[in-house]
Amino acid sequence: MSLPTxxxxxxxxxxxxxxxxxxxxxxxxxxxxxxxxxxxxxxxxGMSLGGFVIDSSSKRSPDRESAMEVHREALIAARNETPKDPR
Structure with missing residues (x-):
């Protein structure tokens, strides 16, 4: 396995x-x-934003195309939403 890119x-x-x-x-x-x-x-x-927990979770994708879609959705959430405390 190589280093992440x-x-x-x-x-x-x-x-x-x-x-x-x-x-x-x-x-x-x-x-x-x-x-x-x-x-x-x-x-x-630790706050949630667009289905992510900031600094704690990630979303896995099987190919570049779907990864770019997830990336785009996360960008939109980061631009348009305020992080929420899950507690």
Whole structure:
């Protein structure tokens, strides 16, 4: 198995949060998309956004096309939604 390769990575900065949506290729049929909190305080870590738990979960895709769709959906959520505390 080789090292993960970044396929797409975009920063999303709004009035309420500073996040990065990242999709990496792990293997030929394994892509992962995750959302990371880039703020200095890490105040959104553990919160939910678009089906992700920030800094804690990822979504697996079997091919690049579906991975890019998941990445796009995560970007839209990061731009349009406010992270929510699941508690």
């Amino acid at each position: 970044i396929v797409a990575q975009r920063a999303v900065v709004t009035d309420t949060h500073q996040l990065t949506v990242s999709t990496v290729r792990i293997d030929a049929d394994y892509y992962d998309t995750a959302v990371f909190d880039d703020s200095a305080s890490k105040k959104h870590t």
